[in-house]
Amino acid sequence: MAGGYDDRDGKIWLDGKLVEWREANVHILTHALHYASSVFEGERCYNGRIFKGMAHSERLRRSAELLDFEIPYTVDEIGAAKYAVLEANGWKDAYVRAIAWRGAGPDMGVASQRNPVRLAIAAWEWGSYYGDAKMKGAKLDIAKWKRPSPETAPSQAKAAGLYMICTMSKHAAEAKGCSDALMFDYRGYVAEATGANMFFVKDGEVHTPLADCFLNGxxxxxxxxxxxxxxxxxHERHIMPEELEGFEQCWLTGTAAEVTPVGQIGDYNFEVGALTRDIAESYEKLVRA
Known part of the structure; x- marks a missing residue:
């Protein structure tokens, strides 16, 4: 599929029905556009089956609740809509994006209790998120922005507003020739990449940052x-930045990233080793089982 994401052939599910791709639009005074009152999910369909589709739909509804709104569709209805989109477009292997938001309505200030909650589901064919990094290892920058305290934002929601600093960090990383950026949390611990969780290997054991202020993917x-x-x-634990020097292997995980090896973070280098390759292959077999 070529062209901009707003100018393609196909169908998108919008508020209960399938519409033409180019007609899946919202008004300029949509509340979410101004105040980030939206939540979303990224999912992958393999061989006609959405991996962990129900878990994603459940999290979508939980994320909305954390942002103080309720999606007017059940988990089962959301699941059926996702498969309707895939069938309408003729895809068995695709990325699926469900997004819910406060739309345009009587309110156009910070408060928006009277505005309708809307839901859309789109899908598209999408290959490796990091390109050839899946084979040779991604190169990461170290972001200047930090993941916020749970006291300042609903960190367990997959909410659009939480990705603002991720976009900025990824742009800065790409300007340096990197694929992504490592982000620390508000305390200075290693947290995650801009859209993926992180794992490290040392002496045959695996270490991953404790997901206490960012999304537990x-x-x-x-x-x-x-x-x-x-x-x-x-080991799910707090990891200090200076520990990066002692880790032997590293990989990223996420629906888009799947399992992607990391070869470099800043000045630290990692081997794309046997364990990294094994877990990447095992994950690939699991999602296509």
Whole structure:
């Protein structure tokens, strides 16, 4: 599929029905456009099956509740809409994006209780998020922006507003020839990349930042379970920046990223080693099972 994301052939599910791609529009005074009152999910469909689709739909509804609104569709209805989009476009392997937001209505200030809550689901064919980094290892910058305290933002919501600093950090990283950026949290601990969780390997054991102020990704949880099933020790803990020097391997996890090896973060280098490759291959088999 070529062209801008607003100018394509196909169907998008919008507020209960399938509409033509180019007609899936909102008004300029949509509340979410001005005040970031929106939540979303990124999912992948493999061989006609959305991986962890129900878990994503459940999280979408939880995210909305954290932003003080309720999506007017059940988990089952959201799931059915996702498959309707895939069928309408003839895709069995695709990325699926569900987004819910406060629309245009009687309110156009910070408060928007009277405005309707809307839901849209789109999908598109999308390859590797990091391109050839899946083979040779991604190169990451270190972001100047930090993940905020849970006292300042609903960190467990997959909310659009939380990604503003991610966009800025990724742009800065790309300007330096990097694929992404590592972000620290408000305390200075290693947190995550701009749209993916992080894992490290040292002496045969796996370490991953404790998700206490950023999104505990569904792929992250899946990979932790896979590692433990393989008999590996996984430490979910606070990781100091100076520990990066001692880690031997590193990878990213996320619906878009899947399992992507990391070869470099700032001045620190990592081997794309056997464990990294094994978990990437195991994840690929799991999602296509």
């Amino acid at each position: 569904i792929t992250r949880q899946t990979v932790i379970g896979m590692l433990r099933e393989k008999g590996l020790t996984v």
